[in-house]
Amino acid sequence: MINIEDLTFAYSGQPPIFQGYSLEIQRGEALAIIGPSGCGKTTLLYLLAGLRHPQSGHILIDQVSIKRPRPRSGLVLQDHGLLPWQTVRENARLGLTIWGFYGSDGRHAPVDETIDARQADQRVDGWLTKLGIENLRDQYPLQLSRGQRQRTAIARTLAMQPDLLLMDEPFSALDAPTREDLQKFIIDLHAATDLTYVIVTHDIEVAVVMGKKILVLTKGCNQNAHMIDNACAGLAAGRRQDAFQQTCEDVRHLLGSLT
């Protein structure tokens, strides 16, 4: 689904973070990207999202080179990015509202589908219910907890029915029960649909829970992909504790050896 070919990227006046970097991500993959801060993991996610542009090389999603945000890619950031002057429902509907603003033009919104206002409302309410925040829909973000805000941001992204979900530290600022709950939500969604997701994290356990594959990035210039296959992905049910710990240990070891 995603082909990164010969990618080179540097922030102006700084040494490159990626040079001649290639990576392939299959459809339906659950990929975790981990690495020390400054390793370029967020940059890689923004490149996939079309919010940054490579100096050379290509990023292809479904054989299309990414020059701008792609309608079917969803992005969830650590700082939810909700509009404070809109209610939960209005925020969750924002993507569909923007879709209505431009029409199904293929640039800003999917071209293969149209949606009217009533369908949009229903779809948003459906996601609010699934995320357990339908009773908060007339509240403003300032009135919500961090977890509730992140649920709103996730509803907003999923209302666009993405086939690719990009997440940057989406659970880092949340308390443990909320984190587990939302992790489970994403994992279940991934299992039930062919959603591909990429999650960026600095937390080894989050990476091992969320990533069927784990990409380890290094501080400095990334040239080769260090990919770990992870059989222990998923939450507690059926997880063999020692295998889980062993995978965490492997990731930790790789992180240590690369820095």
Add this chain to the structure above:
Amino acid sequence: MNSRLNIRAVLIGLLMFFAIWQALAWLIHRPIMPSPFQVLPIFVRSMIGELGVHFLASTGRVLAAIALAVVSAVPIGLGLGQMPQVNRIFAPLIAIVYPIPKIVFLPVIYVLMGITDISKIFLIALIIFFQILVVVRDEAANLHPELILSVRSLGAGRRALFRYVYFPASLPAMLTALRVSVGTAVAVLFIAEQSLTTYGLGYFIVVETYQVLRYPEMYAGILAMGLLGLILYLVIYHLELKVNRYRAEEQD
């Protein structure tokens, strides 16, 4: 805005205003300070007639100036706020021009733009323009970059960002700037209307009444001008309350 301004507060304020006015009328006891009981009937009567026309002329000028200022200052402010490189070039210029009392440009504007209504409207718009420009620019510049990125990831291009993020984000500050500057705008209007026109409250107060010693009528004009300022202030204030609702309902 901590102290909420409601109808009750406005009524109490008006009552105290007229009480003090009446007291002053008794104390001074000269034609230049007529009693409100003498002025109010004249005010009501002439608002339906001649004074009403002057009131509408002034209102029209202020509204046109506000519209002109908003329509030009908001896009420029949003543009500067989004483009730090450009803002860096113009910031010193804006900082220098911003505090100049714009009324000093009155003669220049008359010569360049002629003695039509346009020049008066332009002068008032100039005052409001800089107030709005500065706050809109700063609001747009201070938006969280992650907020912009996440809305862009939902498909928003420049137009949608403007419509759904930048404009609503700067609206509260824009209204505050407008509310603060509208008093100055009415004051400058008063001066600008004293010459080169035969309509407007400035003309009515100075030329038609003050200069021919019609003091009670002059006070009717002053009341009308006060009313104009008050109405503009209250309308903007209520718009502000509306757009700030999400802050007022904050729980903690």
